[in-house]
Amino acid sequence: MPGEKTEQRKAEHLKICAKGDLGKITFTNKTTGFEEIDLIPSALPEISKDEVELETEFLGKPLAFPLIVSSMTGGCKEAGEVNNDIASACEELGIGMGVGSMRAMIENPALAYTYKVRDVAPNIFLNGNIGVSQLKGMDLEKLAGALNEVDADALAIHLNPAQEAVQKEGTTDFKGLAKEIERTVKKLSAPVFVKEVGNGISRETARLLVQTGIQAIDVSGAGGTNWVKIDAMRGKNTNAEYLYEWGVPTALAIVEARSVYNQTILASGGIRNGLDIAKALILGADLCSIALPVLRAQADGGKEGVVEYLTRIQGELRTVMFLVGAKNLNELKDKKIVVHGKMREWLKQRGKG
Numbered sequence: 001m002p003g004e005k006t007e008q009r010k011a012e013h014l015k016i017c018a019k020g021d022l023g024k025i026t027f028t029n030k031t032t033g034f035e036e037i038d039l040i041p042s043a044l045p046e047i048s049k050d051e052v053e054l055e056t057e058f059l060g061k062p063l064a065f066p067l068i069v070s071s072m073t074g075g076c077k078e079a080g081e082v083n084n085d086i087a088s089a090c091e092e093l094g095i096g097m098g099v100g101s102m103r104a105m106i107e108n109p110a111l112a113y114t115y116k117v118r119d120v121a122p123n124i125f126l127n128g129n130i131g132v133s134q135l136k137g138m139d140l141e142k143l144a145g146a147l148n149e150v151d152a153d154a155l156a157i158h159l160n161p162a163q164e165a166v167q168k169e170g171t172t173d174f175k176g177l178a179k180e181i182e183r184t185v186k187k188l189s190a191p192v193f194v195k196e197v198g199n200g201i202s203r204e205t206a207r208l209l210v211q212t213g214i215q216a217i218d219v220s221g222a223g224g225t226n227w228v229k230i231d232a233m234r235g236k237n238t239n240a241e242y243l244y245e246w247g248v249p250t251a252l253a254i255v256e257a258r259s260v261y262n263q264t265i266l267a268s269g270g271i272r273n274g275l276d277i278a279k280a281l282i283l284g285a286d287l288c289s290i291a292l293p294v295l296r297a298q299a300d301g302g303k304e305g306v307v308e309y310l311t312r313i314q315g316e317l318r319t320v321m322f323l324v325g326a327k328n329l330n331e332l333k334d335k336k337i338v339v340h341g342k343m344r345e346w347l348k349q350r351g352k353g
């Protein structure tokens with residue numbers, strides 16, 4: 001049956017990520033870099049924590065706080081339930097989400113139901129998703145049709161060369177793909193943004209992306225979920241260990257992308273609490289996205305588990321903003337930081353571009 005392999009891969013990914021040993025699916029030594037950043041505490045913030053404003057927007061849709069749940073799944077039976085739980089949690093909280101790669105539903109339209117969440121989430125920001133290497137020669141009418149069918153507000157195109165390089169069935173011909181992104185932007189009526197999957201966007205990549213006309217970049221840096229490890233393990237590729245620490249740490253990817261890109265930047269890859277979000281925004285991001293912990297919260301507690309986890313993150317961001325004396329996100333972005341260690345060294349060597 002068309003798409004059967006993709007469907008099976010999606011189910012395996014979900015199983016490994018929802019319940020697998022964290023040490024096997026995240027980085028061992030490389031970190032996001034956020035731990036090397038200090039915010040400047042205010043012992044007299046002169047604001048009330050309850051009045052801190054967290055609202056923002058993404059591609060025209062309001063967000064109650066600066067977070068979306070990253071693209072994860074769709075295309076297998078189990079994914080339908082995961083997407084529904086996450087979507088209804090996002091609807092309740094007033095934030096957005098992405099569904100995972102729509103390749104499976106394009107190959108086999110009978111799987112479309114696993115991506116459809118509008119019944120439970122009529123108002124949220126919702127993005128569709130496709131891998132950049134799928135774009136080559138793709139009939140974009142089909143992609144537009146898939147986006148329409150799930151009623152997505154935007155398309156996220158993911159860049160994942162390291163993941164593809166360790167997959168047995170991976171696509172490693174990335175020639176001409178910037179042009180393919182540009183062709184997609186021109187063809188679709190929905191806005192398009194680009195994301196990595198946990199190995200990060202460098203300044204040079206961001207510069208290439210500027211020319212494609214995309215409307216946002218999610219840097220998805222190193223320090224969180226590690227797709228090189230996951231796919232090497234899944235495919236029993238014992239020759240991938242040398243790439244286990246590959247990538248631009250998330251904190252640095254934000255700075256690198258911001259040095260050349262002046263539209264919306266999302267930070268993801270190991271964002272795990274409200275302090276990480278605050279640091280990401282000060283470094284130059286406009287909002288953040290989180291994948292793995294949301295999936296695990298869903299696996300443990302369904303929709304309520306996701307609501308509980310994301311409410312905790314929202315509360316943490318509010319607390320940190322109170323502690324630095326920021327009444328709203330614009331004030332937060334203007335706060336000063338101190339950068340230590342390896343992160344400082346990277347910034348010194350890479351300059352401002």
Ligand SMILES: Cc1cc2nc3c(=O)[nH]c(=O)nc-3n(C[C@H](O)[C@H](O)[C@H](O)COP(=O)(O)O)c2cc1C
Nearest residue numbers: 017070072100101158197224225269270290291292
């Ligand atoms: C189970 C799972 C499936 C994922 N599938 C996709 C996908 O289909 N498309 C995509 O762009 N990213 C996918 N990702 C990557 C995430 O969107 C995100 O970029 C990455 O996991 C880093 O964020 P994290 O450290 O918060 O997990 C997936 C992540 C997880 C955990």
